[in-house]
Amino acid sequence: MERVPHIKFEQLADLAEGRLGAPEMNESLSHVTSCQQCSTELAGLKQTIGLMRSDLAENAPAYLIERVTNLFKSRATKKTPSLVQRLQAALQFDSWQMTPAIGLRAGQSAVRQMMFTAGEHDLDLRLRTSGADWIISGQVLGAGQSGQVMLKEINDSTETKLQAELNDLLEFTLPAAAAGKYQLVLTLDDMEIIVPEFDLQPK
Protein backbone atom coordinates (compact mmCIF):
# COMPACT_ATOMS: atom_id res chain seq x y z
CA MET A 1 0.00 0.00 0.00
CA GLU A 2 1.36 3.36 -1.00
CA ARG A 3 2.28 5.45 2.04
CA VAL A 4 0.60 8.87 1.99
CA PRO A 5 3.14 11.56 2.92
CA HIS A 6 2.42 13.71 5.94
CA ILE A 7 1.19 17.26 5.50
CA LYS A 8 4.00 19.82 5.53
CA PHE A 9 4.13 21.83 8.73
CA GLU A 10 3.44 25.10 6.91
CA GLN A 11 0.25 23.65 5.48
CA LEU A 12 -0.75 22.35 8.91
CA ALA A 13 -0.20 25.83 10.31
CA ASP A 14 -2.39 27.28 7.55
CA LEU A 15 -5.03 24.67 8.30
CA ALA A 16 -4.91 25.44 12.03
CA GLU A 17 -5.36 29.14 11.31
CA GLY A 18 -8.07 28.68 8.71
CA ARG A 19 -5.94 30.16 5.95
CA LEU A 20 -6.49 27.43 3.36
CA GLY A 21 -8.96 27.68 0.49
CA ALA A 22 -11.80 25.14 0.46
CA PRO A 23 -10.22 22.54 -1.88
CA GLU A 24 -6.87 22.48 -0.02
CA MET A 25 -8.64 22.50 3.34
CA ASN A 26 -10.80 19.51 2.43
CA GLU A 27 -7.82 17.59 1.09
CA SER A 28 -5.81 18.32 4.24
CA LEU A 29 -8.66 17.40 6.56
CA SER A 30 -9.19 14.21 4.67
CA HIS A 31 -5.57 13.24 5.36
CA VAL A 32 -5.70 14.37 8.99
CA THR A 33 -8.68 12.16 9.79
CA SER A 34 -6.66 9.10 8.81
CA CYS A 35 -3.21 10.09 10.04
CA GLN A 36 -2.56 9.95 13.78
CA GLN A 37 0.65 11.97 13.60
CA CYS A 38 -0.82 14.83 11.57
CA SER A 39 -3.99 14.79 13.67
CA THR A 40 -1.97 15.13 16.88
CA GLU A 41 0.25 17.80 15.37
CA LEU A 42 -2.81 19.78 14.19
CA ALA A 43 -4.52 19.56 17.58
CA GLY A 44 -1.34 20.76 19.30
CA LEU A 45 -0.98 23.69 16.92
CA LYS A 46 -4.61 24.72 17.35
CA GLN A 47 -4.24 24.59 21.11
CA THR A 48 -1.06 26.69 21.13
CA ILE A 49 -2.47 29.25 18.72
CA GLY A 50 -5.72 29.37 20.68
CA LEU A 51 -3.86 29.98 23.94
CA MET A 52 -1.79 32.77 22.40
CA ARG A 53 -4.79 34.48 20.81
CA SER A 54 -6.89 34.36 24.00
CA ASP A 55 -4.06 35.49 26.29
CA LEU A 56 -5.29 38.62 28.08
CA ALA A 57 -2.61 38.66 30.75
CA GLU A 58 -1.16 42.06 31.68
CA ASN A 59 2.33 43.03 32.70
CA ALA A 60 2.60 44.47 36.18
CA PRO A 61 3.34 48.23 36.15
CA ALA A 62 7.03 49.15 36.22
CA TYR A 63 6.80 50.89 39.61
CA LEU A 64 5.38 47.73 41.17
CA ILE A 65 8.11 45.53 39.71
CA GLU A 66 10.70 47.94 41.05
CA ARG A 67 9.10 47.87 44.46
CA VAL A 68 9.08 44.08 44.79
CA THR A 69 12.61 43.89 43.35
CA ASN A 70 13.73 46.11 46.23
CA LEU A 71 12.19 43.69 48.75
CA PHE A 72 15.22 41.47 48.19
CA LYS A 73 17.62 44.26 49.17
CA SER A 74 15.74 44.60 52.49
CA ARG A 75 16.28 40.89 53.04
CA ALA A 76 19.96 41.19 52.15
CA THR A 77 20.49 43.85 54.82
CA LYS A 78 18.65 41.63 57.30
CA LYS A 79 15.86 44.11 57.79
CA THR A 80 12.45 42.54 58.16
CA PRO A 81 10.67 43.17 54.89
CA SER A 82 7.41 44.89 55.59
CA LEU A 83 4.28 45.56 53.69
CA VAL A 84 3.73 49.11 52.59
CA GLN A 85 0.78 50.57 54.50
CA ARG A 86 -1.47 52.41 52.09
CA LEU A 87 -3.66 55.23 53.28
CA GLN A 88 -6.14 57.28 51.35
CA ALA A 89 -5.83 60.98 52.18
CA ALA A 90 -8.96 62.87 53.21
CA LEU A 91 -9.43 66.51 52.23
CA GLN A 92 -9.64 68.80 55.24
CA PHE A 93 -9.31 72.21 53.65
CA ASP A 94 -9.47 73.69 50.18
CA SER A 95 -8.95 77.42 49.75
CA TRP A 96 -11.09 77.41 46.62
CA GLN A 97 -14.07 76.29 48.66
CA MET A 98 -13.76 79.17 51.12
CA THR A 99 -16.10 82.18 51.03
CA PRO A 100 -13.87 85.12 49.99
CA ALA A 101 -13.26 87.74 52.65
CA ILE A 102 -15.02 91.06 52.22
CA GLY A 103 -13.06 93.21 49.78
CA LEU A 104 -11.52 90.27 47.93
CA ARG A 105 -12.93 88.95 44.67
CA ALA A 106 -13.38 85.23 44.34
CA GLY A 107 -10.51 83.54 42.54
CA GLN A 108 -8.13 86.41 43.28
CA SER A 109 -5.49 84.24 44.95
CA ALA A 110 -3.04 82.73 42.50
CA VAL A 111 -2.28 79.86 44.86
CA ARG A 112 -4.73 77.15 45.78
CA GLN A 113 -4.02 75.57 49.14
CA MET A 114 -5.30 72.12 50.01
CA MET A 115 -4.77 70.25 53.24
CA PHE A 116 -5.21 66.49 53.56
CA THR A 117 -5.05 64.10 56.46
CA ALA A 118 -3.94 60.47 56.32
CA GLY A 119 -3.53 58.65 59.62
CA GLU A 120 -0.99 60.56 61.66
CA HIS A 121 0.23 62.62 58.74
CA ASP A 122 -0.97 65.85 57.21
CA LEU A 123 -0.21 66.85 53.64
CA ASP A 124 -0.10 70.54 52.81
CA LEU A 125 -0.38 71.12 49.07
CA ARG A 126 0.02 74.39 47.21
CA LEU A 127 -1.03 74.58 43.59
CA ARG A 128 -0.21 77.55 41.40
CA THR A 129 -0.40 78.19 37.71
CA SER A 130 2.63 78.76 35.54
CA GLY A 131 1.33 79.75 32.11
CA ALA A 132 -0.96 76.92 31.04
CA ASP A 133 0.68 74.47 33.47
CA TRP A 134 0.46 73.86 37.19
CA ILE A 135 3.22 73.72 39.78
CA ILE A 136 2.44 71.58 42.79
CA SER A 137 4.54 71.96 45.89
CA GLY A 138 3.95 70.84 49.41
CA GLN A 139 5.08 69.48 52.67
CA VAL A 140 4.35 66.37 54.70
CA LEU A 141 3.72 67.03 58.37
CA GLY A 142 4.35 64.11 60.71
CA ALA A 143 6.92 61.39 61.29
CA GLY A 144 9.12 60.27 58.44
CA GLN A 145 12.67 60.61 57.24
CA SER A 146 12.56 60.43 53.49
CA GLY A 147 10.36 59.66 50.60
CA GLN A 148 9.15 60.66 47.22
CA VAL A 149 6.01 61.96 45.61
CA MET A 150 4.57 60.90 42.28
CA LEU A 151 1.85 62.56 40.24
CA LYS A 152 0.01 60.27 37.83
CA GLU A 153 -2.50 61.46 35.30
CA ILE A 154 -5.73 59.49 35.54
CA ASN A 155 -6.83 57.73 32.37
CA ASP A 156 -3.50 58.37 30.71
CA SER A 157 -2.60 55.25 28.74
CA THR A 158 1.01 56.37 28.38
CA GLU A 159 1.37 56.19 32.18
CA THR A 160 3.32 59.45 32.33
CA LYS A 161 4.37 60.30 35.84
CA LEU A 162 6.01 63.30 37.43
CA GLN A 163 8.21 62.62 40.43
CA ALA A 164 10.07 64.52 43.10
CA GLU A 165 12.09 63.56 46.17
CA LEU A 166 11.25 64.96 49.60
CA ASN A 167 13.96 67.11 51.16
CA ASP A 168 15.03 66.89 54.79
CA LEU A 169 12.02 69.01 55.78
CA LEU A 170 9.77 66.64 53.84
CA GLU A 171 9.04 69.39 51.32
CA PHE A 172 8.78 68.89 47.59
CA THR A 173 8.09 70.66 44.32
CA LEU A 174 6.93 68.66 41.32
CA PRO A 175 7.77 69.46 37.70
CA ALA A 176 5.11 71.45 35.84
CA ALA A 177 1.96 69.52 35.06
CA ALA A 178 -0.57 70.21 32.33
CA ALA A 179 -4.22 70.71 33.30
CA GLY A 180 -6.05 67.47 33.94
CA LYS A 181 -7.16 64.95 36.55
CA TYR A 182 -4.44 63.41 38.67
CA GLN A 183 -3.69 61.02 41.45
CA LEU A 184 -0.91 61.91 43.89
CA VAL A 185 1.05 59.13 45.58
CA LEU A 186 3.34 59.98 48.45
CA THR A 187 5.75 57.23 49.51
CA LEU A 188 7.30 57.56 52.96
CA ASP A 189 9.43 54.81 54.51
CA ASP A 190 6.87 51.99 54.82
CA MET A 191 3.81 54.04 54.09
CA GLU A 192 2.03 55.23 51.01
CA ILE A 193 -0.43 58.12 51.09
CA ILE A 194 -2.74 58.49 48.15
CA VAL A 195 -4.73 61.51 47.11
CA PRO A 196 -7.05 59.61 44.80
CA GLU A 197 -8.21 62.33 42.47
CA PHE A 198 -7.85 66.04 42.10
CA ASP A 199 -8.47 68.32 39.24
CA LEU A 200 -5.97 70.81 37.92
CA GLN A 201 -8.20 73.27 36.11
CA PRO A 202 -8.60 77.04 36.27
CA LYS A 203 -11.35 78.09 38.69
Next chain:
Amino acid sequence: MSGKHDKRDDTALVTACRQGDPSAWETLIKRYQRLIYSIPRRAGLGEDLAAEVFQQVFTKLVEQLERIEQPARIQAWLVTLARRESFRLLQREKSLSLPDYDDSDEDAKPDDPPDQAPLADEVIVKMEQQHLVHDAVLSLDDRCRNLLVMLFYRSEPPSYSEIAQELGISEGSIGPTRARCLEKLQKLLKQQGF
Protein backbone atom coordinates in the same frame (compact mmCIF):
# COMPACT_ATOMS: atom_id res chain seq x y z
CA MET B 1 9.17 41.85 24.87
CA SER B 2 12.86 41.97 25.80
CA GLY B 3 15.54 39.62 24.53
CA LYS B 4 17.86 38.24 27.17
CA HIS B 5 16.39 35.14 28.72
CA ASP B 6 17.69 33.64 31.96
CA LYS B 7 17.57 29.89 31.42
CA ARG B 8 17.97 28.85 35.06
CA ASP B 9 15.10 26.67 36.24
CA ASP B 10 13.03 27.56 39.29
CA THR B 11 15.00 25.34 41.66
CA ALA B 12 18.26 26.98 40.60
CA LEU B 13 16.72 30.41 41.02
CA VAL B 14 15.39 29.78 44.52
CA THR B 15 18.73 28.28 45.55
CA ALA B 16 20.55 31.31 44.16
CA CYS B 17 18.15 33.65 45.98
CA ARG B 18 18.90 31.86 49.23
CA GLN B 19 22.57 32.50 48.56
CA GLY B 20 21.85 36.20 48.18
CA ASP B 21 21.93 36.48 44.38
CA PRO B 22 19.79 39.52 43.44
CA SER B 23 19.80 38.61 39.73
CA ALA B 24 18.01 35.36 40.59
CA TRP B 25 15.33 37.32 42.45
CA GLU B 26 14.95 39.68 39.49
CA THR B 27 14.56 36.70 37.16
CA LEU B 28 11.90 35.15 39.37
CA ILE B 29 9.94 38.39 39.32
CA LYS B 30 10.41 38.79 35.57
CA ARG B 31 9.30 35.20 35.01
CA TYR B 32 6.12 35.39 37.09
CA GLN B 33 5.12 39.06 37.21
CA ARG B 34 2.68 38.77 34.33
CA LEU B 35 0.95 35.68 35.70
CA ILE B 36 0.76 36.90 39.29
CA TYR B 37 -0.50 40.37 38.34
CA SER B 38 -3.09 38.92 35.98
CA ILE B 39 -4.69 36.64 38.57
CA PRO B 40 -6.22 39.45 40.67
CA ARG B 41 -7.05 41.38 37.51
CA ARG B 42 -8.80 38.34 36.09
CA ALA B 43 -10.68 38.07 39.38
CA GLY B 44 -12.08 41.54 38.74
CA LEU B 45 -9.87 43.57 41.05
CA GLY B 46 -8.81 47.06 39.95
CA GLU B 47 -5.20 48.10 39.47
CA ASP B 48 -4.68 49.29 43.04
CA LEU B 49 -5.97 46.10 44.62
CA ALA B 50 -4.13 43.96 42.08
CA ALA B 51 -0.98 45.85 43.11
CA GLU B 52 -1.76 44.98 46.73
CA VAL B 53 -2.07 41.28 45.88
CA PHE B 54 1.11 41.39 43.80
CA GLN B 55 3.08 43.01 46.57
CA GLN B 56 1.71 40.66 49.21
CA VAL B 57 2.67 37.59 47.15
CA PHE B 58 6.27 38.66 46.60
CA THR B 59 6.64 39.90 50.15
CA LYS B 60 5.58 36.47 51.38
CA LEU B 61 7.96 34.84 48.93
CA VAL B 62 10.96 36.83 50.14
CA GLU B 63 9.97 36.06 53.75
CA GLN B 64 9.53 32.34 53.09
CA LEU B 65 12.47 31.72 50.72
CA GLU B 66 14.37 29.56 53.19
CA ARG B 67 11.27 27.55 54.11
CA ILE B 68 9.93 26.64 50.67
CA GLU B 69 10.07 22.85 50.59
CA GLN B 70 9.69 22.29 46.85
CA PRO B 71 11.43 25.06 44.91
CA ALA B 72 10.57 23.29 41.65
CA ARG B 73 6.90 23.99 42.42
CA ILE B 74 7.35 27.69 43.13
CA GLN B 75 4.86 28.59 40.42
CA ALA B 76 2.10 26.62 42.12
CA TRP B 77 3.03 28.27 45.43
CA LEU B 78 2.83 31.75 43.92
CA VAL B 79 -0.43 31.05 42.09
CA THR B 80 -2.10 29.60 45.18
CA LEU B 81 -1.13 32.61 47.23
CA ALA B 82 -2.28 35.05 44.54
CA ARG B 83 -5.66 33.29 44.36
CA ARG B 84 -6.07 33.31 48.09
CA GLU B 85 -5.17 36.98 48.38
CA SER B 86 -7.48 37.88 45.50
CA PHE B 87 -10.40 36.11 47.16
CA ARG B 88 -9.64 37.84 50.43
CA LEU B 89 -9.74 41.25 48.81
CA LEU B 90 -12.84 40.39 46.79
CA GLN B 91 -14.55 39.41 50.03
CA ARG B 92 -13.42 42.62 51.67
CA GLU B 93 -14.63 44.76 48.77
CA LYS B 94 -17.94 42.91 48.72
CA SER B 95 -18.53 43.52 52.42
CA LEU B 96 -17.63 47.21 52.02
CA SER B 97 -20.01 47.74 49.12
CA LEU B 98 -23.06 45.92 50.49
CA PRO B 99 -26.13 48.13 50.79
CA ASP B 100 -27.84 48.28 54.18
CA TYR B 101 -29.06 44.80 54.83
CA ASP B 102 -32.83 44.43 55.09
CA ASP B 103 -33.52 41.25 56.99
CA SER B 104 -37.12 41.25 55.87
CA ASP B 105 -35.90 40.57 52.34
CA GLU B 106 -35.77 36.80 52.04
CA ASP B 107 -33.75 36.93 48.84
CA ALA B 108 -30.91 39.06 50.26
CA LYS B 109 -27.88 36.92 51.14
CA PRO B 110 -25.14 39.16 52.52
CA ASP B 111 -23.05 36.22 53.59
CA ASP B 112 -22.70 34.67 50.13
CA PRO B 113 -19.03 34.34 49.26
CA PRO B 114 -17.86 36.28 46.21
CA ASP B 115 -18.42 34.56 42.90
CA GLN B 116 -15.50 32.17 42.49
CA ALA B 117 -16.05 31.64 38.77
CA PRO B 118 -13.42 34.21 37.67
CA LEU B 119 -10.73 32.15 39.42
CA ALA B 120 -12.16 28.68 38.99
CA ASP B 121 -9.63 25.88 38.60
CA GLU B 122 -10.10 25.67 34.84
CA VAL B 123 -9.48 29.40 34.51
CA ILE B 124 -6.24 29.14 36.47
CA VAL B 125 -5.13 26.09 34.51
CA LYS B 126 -5.63 28.01 31.27
CA MET B 127 -3.77 31.03 32.61
CA GLU B 128 -0.85 28.81 33.58
CA GLN B 129 -0.82 27.20 30.13
CA GLN B 130 -0.82 30.66 28.57
CA HIS B 131 2.03 31.62 30.85
CA LEU B 132 4.02 28.58 29.70
CA VAL B 133 3.44 29.37 26.03
CA HIS B 134 4.26 33.06 26.53
CA ASP B 135 7.46 32.18 28.36
CA ALA B 136 8.44 29.83 25.53
CA VAL B 137 7.77 32.56 22.96
CA LEU B 138 10.01 34.91 24.95
CA SER B 139 12.84 32.40 24.81
CA LEU B 140 12.82 32.17 20.99
CA ASP B 141 15.23 34.13 18.81
CA ASP B 142 14.38 37.77 18.11
CA ARG B 143 12.83 37.21 14.70
CA CYS B 144 10.52 34.39 15.80
CA ARG B 145 9.60 36.13 19.01
CA ASN B 146 8.70 39.39 17.27
CA LEU B 147 6.79 37.62 14.49
CA LEU B 148 4.73 35.42 16.81
CA VAL B 149 3.91 38.35 19.07
CA MET B 150 2.68 40.38 16.11
CA LEU B 151 0.66 37.50 14.68
CA PHE B 152 -0.89 36.09 17.83
CA TYR B 153 -0.70 38.49 20.74
CA ARG B 154 -2.10 41.67 19.28
CA SER B 155 -5.83 42.28 19.61
CA GLU B 156 -5.89 43.25 15.91
CA PRO B 157 -3.21 41.27 14.07
CA PRO B 158 -1.53 43.39 11.41
CA SER B 159 -1.60 42.40 7.75
CA TYR B 160 1.35 40.54 6.23
CA SER B 161 2.44 43.73 4.46
CA GLU B 162 2.46 45.65 7.76
CA ILE B 163 4.42 42.84 9.39
CA ALA B 164 6.90 42.79 6.51
CA GLN B 165 7.44 46.53 6.89
CA GLU B 166 7.83 46.42 10.66
CA LEU B 167 10.20 43.45 10.71
CA GLY B 168 12.12 44.39 7.59
CA ILE B 169 11.43 41.11 5.77
CA SER B 170 9.72 40.28 2.48
CA GLU B 171 6.01 39.66 2.56
CA GLY B 172 6.44 36.35 0.78
CA SER B 173 8.70 35.02 3.51
CA ILE B 174 6.23 35.60 6.32
CA GLY B 175 4.24 32.40 5.77
CA PRO B 176 7.26 30.06 5.78
CA THR B 177 8.93 31.98 8.62
CA ARG B 178 5.74 31.79 10.65
CA ALA B 179 5.63 28.03 10.11
CA ARG B 180 9.28 27.57 11.13
CA CYS B 181 8.75 29.68 14.25
CA LEU B 182 5.60 27.78 15.21
CA GLU B 183 7.48 24.52 14.70
CA LYS B 184 10.28 25.74 17.01
CA LEU B 185 7.71 26.80 19.56
CA GLN B 186 5.93 23.46 19.48
CA LYS B 187 9.25 21.59 19.91
CA LEU B 188 10.14 23.77 22.87
CA LEU B 189 6.73 23.23 24.49
CA LYS B 190 7.01 19.49 23.95
CA GLN B 191 10.40 19.48 25.72
CA GLN B 192 8.72 21.22 28.66
CA GLY B 193 6.06 18.54 28.82
CA PHE B 194 3.24 20.53 27.27
